[in-house]
Every structure is written in C-alpha cells, then in structure tokens.
Amino acid sequence: MDIERSEVIRVTSSEDVVRIRQLVREWAIRSGFNLVEQTKIVTGASEIARNTVNHGGGGTLLVEAVNNGSRRGIRLTFEDKGPGIADLELAMKDGYSTGGGLGLGLGGAKRLSNEFEISSRPGEGTRVRMTRWK
Amino acid sequence: MSKLPDVLKRREAGILTEWLRELKQSAGLRGLPPNLEETCRAFLVQLAQASRNGNLTDIGKPEWNEMRHLLEELSVSRARQGDTPSETAGFVFSLKQPLFAAIRDEAKNIEEMAGETWMASRLLDSLGLYTTEVHQKGREDIIQRQQAEMMELSTPVVRLWEGILALPLIGTLDSERTQTVMESLLEKIVETGAAIAIIDITGVPTVDTLVAQHLLKTVAAARLMGADCIISGIRPQIAQTIVHLGVGLGDVITKASMADAFSLALKRSGYSLIRHQPENA
C-alpha cells in the first residue's frame, strides 16, 4: 500500500474535534470521495476523536491518503495513552457506555468504515485505525 | 561574530529615522498605528540586546525571549486593529532597507558586507515570520470569541404560529451551547404553551452520536412538557450516516424540509391552508 500524504494532529480538546472534522472533510474531498462518503468518514472521525478526548485523556490522529494500487482511501489512526479498555468486546457493543453516552460511537464508527481495528491495553492506552476505500 | 550589535548601537538614530520613513510611505488607508515610533525603538533595542549573544539564527533560544514577547504583543494588537498577517510581518521586513544601508556604511569590505547583510536578512525573515504565526493564532482566538458572542446574542427559538415554535440549528453542535440552545427551546415551550416544536438541522454539518443524543433528550423533555417535536432538514447523507451509526430516532417525526414540517404542524394544530385566487386575476 502506498501512502500519498500524511499528517499528524493533536486531539486534546473539543475544539480539536471540530478542527479534525473540518480537516478530515478536506482530505476526503481531495481524495475524491462523494458527499455521502465524506459524511461517513467525517462522522466516524468525530466519534473516535471524541472518545480520544473524553475517555482517552487526549492523544493524536494520523491522517493518511492511501492507495492500494487500484483504490484510493483515507486511513485514520487515533492513539492515546489513557486508561485503555479492559473488555474490548463489551466496549464495542451498541449501547454500552461508561460515560452516559448512547454507547454507539465505537460500533457506529466501525459500520461507517471499510476496515476497522482497535487495540487497547489497560493502563497503556488505545489505538483505533479505520480506513475507508473509494 | 556578527557586527550587527555594533552597527545597531552606532547607527540607531539613523536607522530609526529611515525605518519610520519606510513605514510612513507604505502605510495603508488605516494610517499609521499608534505608538509606532515607540514600538520601533523598542524593537531596535531588543534586536541589539538579543543579537549581542551571537546567536542570529535561532530565535527560539532564551536570549530572544523578550523579542518574541514584544512581537507577540504587537501581533495581537495589530490583529485586533484588523491588520492582515502580511501587514504585521511587513512591519518587520520594512526594517531591511534601513538596516542594510547601515551595514553597508559600516562594513570594511565587500565580504563582510555580504555576510552581515545575509545574516541580518535571515534574522528579520524569521522574526517577521514569527509575527505571522502569532497573528494567525490571535485571529483564531478573536474569531472564536466572536462566534461565541454571536451565539449568545441570537435567540434562536422563533414562534412560527400560535402554538408552533421553530429552532433552526446552525453550525457545530457539540459545544456547551448545544445544551443552552436546547434549554432555551424548552423554556420557550413552557412560556408560550406551544404544542409543537420544529427542530431544523439543515445547517448542521455533522450529526454524530453526541448531537443525536442532544436531539433525543430534547425531544423527550419537550414531550414531558406536552409538546411534540418534529425534526426537519435531515439531508440524504445525514440520514444514511445516522442509520449506520445505529441511532434510532424511534417515534420522532421527521420531515425533509422546514416547510414540510410547518405544514404538518399547522395541520396537527387544526389549521388548514387554503389558497385563494388572486382578486384581480
């Protein structure tokens, strides 16, 4: 897989979440995604960015415009060094929330992307990587 | 070791006069900023002081602290006056000609002149660039504050008709303001005894779980107060995304446009719209 462009942004405040949505939309537009796809990518990014801020205590986002030879895509990697998630399967369940949310962020972001990987270690942090192909 | 501090010391008065002349010549329609001479003088003093250390290339070092501080204050006040970043940087860059002239007069030979000029030029470039960075930051802060103030000022809940309220939501919805805006809708419902409230989200670019949660909470609270909500302005891309997110809008009434929502609200309230023929048709 080729990485055409990449950028790292900090994810620490709700203003950052807003900025990330704008930035990810710009990247999606530049990669030629249509309006529905842009909205899906941006909404997924918004979910994981907010989790990074609210549950992960802040972290970083790596945005990459990728190319697997036949298709172009956007890959987003969120990383934090927060408390981590003890039971990933439970966290991924729709409706599960420790913060009084709807508990749909993780599951929703997964459904909004083509590839979704999450890894986490209690006490060490969480990493979410999602890719959407054109 | 650069001669810059010596040049500045010996030629200060002349450099200042020339610099002010440059600035006056290039002044725009707004005229010259207040305290211009003072600012220039302070800048020259800092420049001489900081460069005495011999470091003319890295303005991030501690010896440049005071200079950076001066530039920060300058940028912030210029941004407030409406200057563009390049105008603020232009203030620093306009020192080049007067300074180069002084270097030329003081230099013993061509090599020295070239070397000193090159160094001074690089230095002023990085100082000018620094003002641009700060300027950008200053403007962002100002814009954020203005947006927050605008939100405060606008009372977004409008009464469309007897018993029908509308809340057109615009922009980003995950600030604390969302909470306040939703609360103001609930207050207006109590105040007017409205039976129907239309929440229009045409102007909301992203509906994620947090926005959805705010909407659902508001609908539930309104219902407890005896009012039904209609959510309008759900664009196709938003509708598809909400479905993937898994947010169930349950039994919330939704309409594509505000107009559709309004006509449904009228019907539900017992009004009917009749179109009369124009009289002189």
Ligand SMILES: Nc1ncnc2c1ncn2[C@@H]1O[C@H](COP(=O)(O)OP(=O)(O)OP(=O)(O)O)[C@@H](O)[C@H]1O
């Ligand atoms: N980066 C993270 N670090 C630690 N815990 C996390 C992280 N991301 C998610 N979690 C945990 O997983 C749970 C589920 O996350 P999810 O995004 O699905 O729901 P939520 O954030 O609680 O609510 P919302 O529906 O508003 O997103 C969270 O409540 C939290 O306990």
Ligand SMILES: [Mg+2]
């Ligand atoms: Mg979440």
